[in-house]
Amino acid sequence: xxxxxxxxxxxxxxxxxxxxxxxxxxxxxxxxxxxxxxxxxxxxxxxxxxxxxxxxxxxxxxxxxxxxxxxxxxxxxxxxxxxxxxxxxxxxxxxxxxxxx
Numbered sequence: 001x002x003x004x005x006x007x008x009x010x011x012x013x014x015x016x017x018x019x020x021x022x023x024x025x026x027x028x029x030x031x032x033x034x035x036x037x038x039x040x041x042x043x044x045x046x047x048x049x050x051x052x053x054x055x056x057x058x059x060x061x062x063x064x065x066x067x068x069x070x071x072x073x074x075x076x077x078x079x080x081x082x083x084x085x086x087x088x089x090x091x092x093x094x095x096x097x098x099x100x101x
Contacts, residue, residue: 006041009078009100010048010069013039021054033062046070069093 021035033054042049047070054063065084072079078093078100094101 006048006069006071006078007045009095010039013048013050014041015039033057035063 015038017035017037017039019035020032022030022032025031033056036053036055038049038051040049041047047068050065050067050069052063052065052067053061056062063084065082067080067082069078069080071077080091080093082089082091
């Protein structure tokens with residue numbers, strides 16, 4: 001059941017992706033970088049791993065993150081744990097009309 005839930009909800013994300021991304025810096029300026037993402041199932045489909053890196057124009061890595069999507073049987077809910085730049089977080093994953101938050 002967990003495998004099929006994660007596969008149905010997130011299989012469209014699977015693969016390797018690369019493209020332009022941007023973020024707003026604290027002073028309000030827009031910073032553009034090249035983002036790469038690798039997404040796929042692990043542990044017999046019971047978790048989905050998302051690994052992302054942001055590359056500057058000179059090729060250096062300025063962003064590096066790892067996320068794991070999973071179904072929490074105690075809460076009966078989809079969850080995501082993420083790690084980036086010395087920080088970690090645990091978040092609920094909620095369906096919306098156009099996808100997920």
